[in-house]
Amino acid sequence: MIDSNVIKKDFPVLSRKFHGKEIIYLDSAATSQKPRSVIEAMSNYYENYNSNVHRGIYQLSEESTDIYEKTRENVASFVSCSARETVYVRNTTEALNLLAYSLGHRLRRGDRILLTEMEHHSNIIPWQFLKSKGVELDYVKMDADFNLDMEDYSEKLKKNPKIVSVTQCSNVLGTINPVKEMGSLAHERGSVFIVDGAQSVPHMPVSFRDLDCDFIAFSGHKMLGPMGIGCLVGKLEELKTMHPFLGGGDMIREVSYEGATWNDVPYKFEAGTPNVAGSVGLSAAVDYLRNIGMDSVMDHERLLIRETLKLAPEIEGLVSFGPSDPEKRGGVFSFNIGSMPAFRIERELEAGNMVVSGSVHPHDVAASLDQQSIAIRSGHHCAMPLMGRMDVAATSRASYYVYNSIEDVKNLFIALSDVKRLFAR
Amino acid sequence: MIDSNVIKKDFPVLSRKFHGKEIIYLDSAATSQKPRSVIEAMSNYYENYNSNVHRGIYQLSEESTDIYEKTRENVASFVSCSARETVYVRNTTEALNLLAYSLGHRLRRGDRILLTEMEHHSNIIPWQFLKSKGVELDYVKMDADFNLDMEDYSEKLKKNPKIVSVTQCSNVLGTINPVKEMGSLAHERGSVFIVDGAQSVPHMPVSFRDLDCDFIAFSGHKMLGPMGIGCLVGKLEELKTMHPFLGGGDMIREVSYEGATWNDVPYKFEAGTPNVAGSVGLSAAVDYLRNIGMDSVMDHERLLIRETLKLAPEIEGLVSFGPSDPEKRGGVFSFNIGSMPAFRIERELEAGNMVVSGSVHPHDVAASLDQQSIAIRSGHHCAMPLMGRMDVAATSRASYYVYNSIEDVKNLFIALSDVKRLFAR
Amino acid sequence: MSEQDINAEIILDHYRNPHNYGKIANATGSVTEYNPVCGDTVHIDILEKDGKIEEIMFMGRGCSISQGSASMLTDFVKGKSPEEIMKVGDEEYLHMLGLELGPAREKCALLPLNAMHKALQERIRK
Amino acid sequence: MSEQDINAEIILDHYRNPHNYGKIANATGSVTEYNPVCGDTVHIDILEKDGKIEEIMFMGRGCSISQGSASMLTDFVKGKSPEEIMKVGDEEYLHMLGLELGPAREKCALLPLNAMHKALQERIRK
Numbered sequence A, B: 001m002i003d004s005n006v007i008k009k010d011f012p013v014l015s016r017k018f019h020g021k022e023i024i025y026l027d028s029a030a031t032s033q034k035p036r037s038v039i040e041a042m043s044n045y046y047e048n049y050n051s052n053v054h055r056g057i058y059q060l061s062e063e064s065t066d067i068y069e070k071t072r073e074n075v076a077s078f079v080s081c082s083a084r085e086t087v088y089v090r091n092t093t094e095a096l097n098l099l100a101y102s103l104g105h106r107l108r109r110g111d112r113i114l115l116t117e118m119e120h121h122s123n124i125i126p127w128q129f130l131k132s133k134g135v136e137l138d139y140v141k142m143d144a145d146f147n148l149d150m151e152d153y154s155e156k157l158k159k160n161p162k163i164v165s166v167t168q169c170s171n172v173l174g175t176i177n178p179v180k181e182m183g184s185l186a187h188e189r190g191s192v193f194i195v196d197g198a199q200s201v202p203h204m205p206v207s208f209r210d211l212d213c214d215f216i217a218f219s220g221h222k223m224l225g226p227m228g229i230g231c232l233v234g235k236l237e238e239l240k241t242m243h244p245f246l247g248g249g250d251m252i253r254e255v256s257y258e259g260a261t262w263n264d265v266p267y268k269f270e271a272g273t274p275n276v277a278g279s280v281g282l283s284a285a286v287d288y289l290r291n292i293g294m295d296s297v298m299d300h301e302r303l304l305i306r307e308t309l310k311l312a313p314e315i316e317g318l319v320s321f322g323p324s325d326p327e328k329r330g331g332v333f334s335f336n337i338g339s340m341p342a343f344r345i346e347r348e349l350e351a352g353n354m355v356v357s358g359s360v361h362p363h364d365v366a367a368s369l370d371q372q373s374i375a376i377r378s379g380h381h382c383a384m385p386l387m388g389r390m391d392v393a394a395t396s397r398a399s400y401y402v403y404n405s406i407e408d409v410k411n412l413f414i415a416l417s418d419v420k421r422l423f424a425r
Numbered sequence C, D: 001m002s003e004q005d006i007n008a009e010i011i012l013d014h015y016r017n018p019h020n021y022g023k024i025a026n027a028t029g030s031v032t033e034y035n036p037v038c039g040d041t042v043h044i045d046i047l048e049k050d051g052k053i054e055e056i057m058f059m060g061r062g063c064s065i066s067q068g069s070a071s072m073l074t075d076f077v078k079g080k081s082p083e084e085i086m087k088v089g090d091e092e093y094l095h096m097l098g099l100e101l102g103p104a105r106e107k108c109a110l111l112p113l114n115a116m117h118k119a120l121q122e123r124i125r126k
C-alpha cells in the first residue's frame, strides 16, 4: 500500500502554500508533479555530461550517447518493449501526429480511420487533417455508463478501417477501454491498431507485448517526468517500413543533393538534436514509479476513486461523468454541479427559464477551490467533441496520482460544499 | 572584451577532468554547454511552479502561464520580433520541417525551392520530402573561398523559386552568408525567404526585423539553453495564413467530430503540452548572453578564429575549409590533416598509390585530441552533400563559444602537432 | 472587507440576480459571443434611438465573472452613445470591475465587452 | 606498457604498414563496405580454394582503427574455412583486437569483419 504522505515529501512543489494552506494538487491528468530525483537527474546530466550524442568521438559525447541509450532501454523495459521499438518524441501529441503523417502516406481516398467519441484532440485533429485526402473518420459510441459500446465497435470495424486509434484511458471520464480485446478485433480486420497511452502508462501496468497493439504513445510529463519528452513505441516491422516524419540530422544514412536514405529504427524517427536531458528525467521517473510498483499505483488511485464516488452523492445536484464501476476507471473524476448545457438561445427561449438554477459553472468551481489551495481543472479538457456529445459546455475535473491522499479527496468535497453555498443561484 | 576564464567558471561541465586535464570543449556548434543559471532556472521551475499552462484556473497554472509567456517575450526581444511571432518548437530541425510541411501545402508540381550547397541536413531533407509532389530543388554554389557565389544565386533566383532557405552561418565552414541582401533579392522575386539561424543566433547579433526574412529558426541547446526547446520566428501574416502542422490540444479554437478551427498565432503551431521548463531555461540563456552582449560574443569568437587561422599553417599538411577572411566567418574551424578524399576504388587503382601518405583521418584526430581532454567533432557534420562537393570523406571541426579562451586554441594546435607525429604514415 | 472583496460581492450579486436579462423583440443590433475554452456565452440585444443605447438586454450562460460582468455592462452602457462605448478599452473595463483576475478569468470578464463592441461594429457597418 | 597499449601499438603498426593491401585479379568474392558516418571504407577481395580462404587482399580508406583492423583481419582469416569465419561474432572479434573502444569507434573496428561476412554471404548465396 502506498503512503502518499511520505511520497508527497519527494515533490518540492507540493510544499508550496497558497492562502496559508499547502497545495492539494488534483490536476495530474494535465501534468504531473516531479519528484526531486527527476529534477536532480537532469541537473546532474547538464552539470556533468552534457553533449551531443551519436556522432562524437570524445569521452563526453560517448558518455552522453551511453546515457541516452540506457534511458531508452529503461523506458522500453517499463512498457515491455525493446529499445529499438522506442522512439523518443516530445509528447503524445507529437507521437500521434507522427503516425498520422507517416501512415497517412499509405492512405487513399475512401480509406477509413476509426476513433472513439472520447478521444483527446490530439487523437482527433491529426486524423482530421487526412480528410483533405478523402480519408473518412468514424467514432465508436459510448454507452450510457460512459463505456465504449462494443457492439458499435464491431459494427464500425466491418467497414474495414485501415487504422483504429483508441485511448486506453479517457482523460475526461476515466474510462479504461478494453484495448487488448479491441486490438485483436482490429487485427482480425487487418487494421493498424494504435493506443493513446497518455493516461494509462502513468497510472497502471502497461505491457506493449501483452496488448498486441501496433503502436502506443505516451508523455513523460504526465508520469512524473519532465516536459518535452515522450515516446512512440511501435512494432519493429511497422517502424521499418514507415515513411519518416521529420527530416534532418541523425535520421539519415546517406544524403546527396538528389535524395537520401534512412538510418535504422528508432533513429530514423529522431531527427535533429534529441532531448537527452529529457530522456534522463523520464528514465528517473520510470525508476521512481517502478520502485512504487505500477500495481500499487493503480490500487492507490482506485482507492481514491472509490472514496470519491462514495462522497460525491453528498453534494446535492452533483452530476458526474464516468463509469460507475471503480474497477473500470482510472483516477479521473469529472463532474458538474447542476446541469451545464451549452447555451443555445432557441433552447433557452423555448424553455422559458432564463437562469439555470442550482448549477455552478466549472470556472467558479475551480476558482473557488483555488481559494482553498485546491488545484483542479475546468473546461473542455481538450475533448470538445465529447463535451458536445454529453451536452455540457464544460466540466470540472479532479485527477489523482501517487502523491494524493484520502485526506485530499475529503478536503475536495468539504470545499465543494462551500462552493455550492457561494455560487448557486 | 570577454574574459572567458571567468565565464568558464559558470559552466559546471567545464571543470570535469579527463586524463587529469580539465576538458577543453570545442564542440559548441553541435551543442553548447549550459551555465549554472540556466540549469538552476529549470530546477526552480520544476520545484516551485510546475503545471500545465493556458487552461488552468488555479494559481500554479496561472503562474506557469505567466512564466511561459514572459519567456516568450524575452526570447522574442532577443531576436527583435514580437512574442506573437515566436513559436516554440523542439529545435531548428522541427522548425524547418514545420515550414516544409506547412508551406508544402501551397506548392504544386514544378514549383521550385532554392537552397545552398552548404546546408545542414535539416535544411535539405524536409524539402527533399516534397519531391514526391513534383517540387524541384536547386542549390546555390560556393566559390573557391567557401562563400556563396552571388552570381549563381541571382541566376537561380530567375527560376522564381517559391521558397528560398539559407543558413546564416555554415556549421561546417563558418561562412556567414549575406542573408539580408539575399532576402531582398528573394523578395523581389516573390519568394518566401527562410533563414536557418541555428549557428548565427547563438553567436552574433541577429534582428528578425532588420533581416527582412519571413522566417528564422534556431535551437536553444546551441545558445547555452536546454535541449528540447527552440524557436520558429515568422512574420505574423505568414503564420496566420499557413496550414497548421501538428494537431492536438491548445492549437485549436473549436473542434467537432467533423472538423476544427485554429487558435491564434503562435498557439496554432504549439500542439500539446509545451516544454515550459525548456522555455524557462532558454530565457535564462538569453539573459546570460544579453548580459555579455552579442557584439562581444561575436568579437570574442572572431579573436579565436583569427588566432586559429594564424596557427593553422604551423601544422604541416593541414587543409582548412572556410573563408580566408575572419570577418566573414563565425567561430567554426573545419580542417583535415592531409587530403581525405572519399574512397573510390577505380580512382585508387588508377592513381596507383595504395596509401594516402601524410594524412590523418578525422576520427584519429578526434580520438587523439580526446586523450588530451580536448573535445572536437569529426565526421560529416550533418552536411554530407557538402562533403561530397568538397571531395572529402569527413573533416575535423573545432567550434568555439564564450567559454573558450586563446589558450584553448593554442592547446588545440599543440595537440595537433602530436597527432601528426602519431598517425601520419 | 477590502475593496477587492466588495467588488467581488457586487459582481456575484449581479450574477445571482442579473439585470436586463432577456430578449428585445425589435432590437436594432444583436450578437452572440462565445469563448470556446469554457463555453461561456453572452448574447446581447440592443435598441438604439437618437444615437443612444435606449435599451439593452442579455442572455447567456457561464461563470459568475462572465455573467456578472454582462449584467453590469448592460447597466453601464444604457443611455450612452455607441462612440463612448467603443472607446472603452479592455484595461479600462477591467479596472472598472475592480477585480484581481488571472489571465483565464480576464477573458471571462471581457467577453461581454467584446460582444458589445461587436454588436456596435456590426451596426456601424450597416 | 599495459596490454591495452600494446594492442593499440599493434593496430597502429598494421595501419602504418598494412598487410595484404591491394586487389586480387581472379577473386572469387569481393565486397565494398562503407560507414556513412565517417566515410570509412573497406574493399575486400577473396580467393577461395578447396573450402579455404587461400588469398585475401583489401583496399580502403579510413581511420587507424578501421584500416588497422582490416589488415589484421586479412592475416587472421587466411587459410580458414568460410564456416569458421562466419562464426566469429562482433564481441569475439573486438575481444581479439583487445582495445577499449567507445561505441563510435567500435563500428570502425567491426567494419572489416562485416565486410568479410558479407563477402562470404554473397558467395554462399551463389
Ligand SMILES: Cc1ncc(COP(=O)(O)O)c(C=O)c1O
Pocket: A029, A030, A091, A092, A093, A094, A120, A122, A123, A167, A169, A170, A171, A196, A198, A199, A219, A382, B249, B271, B272, B273, B274
Ligand atoms: C488521453 C490523452 N491523449 C493525449 C494527450 C496529449 O498529451 P500531450 O499534451 O502530452 O501531448 C493527453 C493529455 O493532455 C491525454 O489526456
Ligand SMILES: Cc1ncc(COP(=O)(O)O)c(C=O)c1O
Pocket: A249, A271, A272, A273, B029, B030, B091, B092, B093, B094, B120, B122, B123, B167, B169, B170, B171, B196, B198, B199, B219, B382
Ligand atoms: C546550420 C544548422 N542547421 C540546423 C541544425 C539542426 O539543429 P538541431 O539539431 O538543434 O535541430 C544545426 C545543428 O546541428 C546546424 O548547425
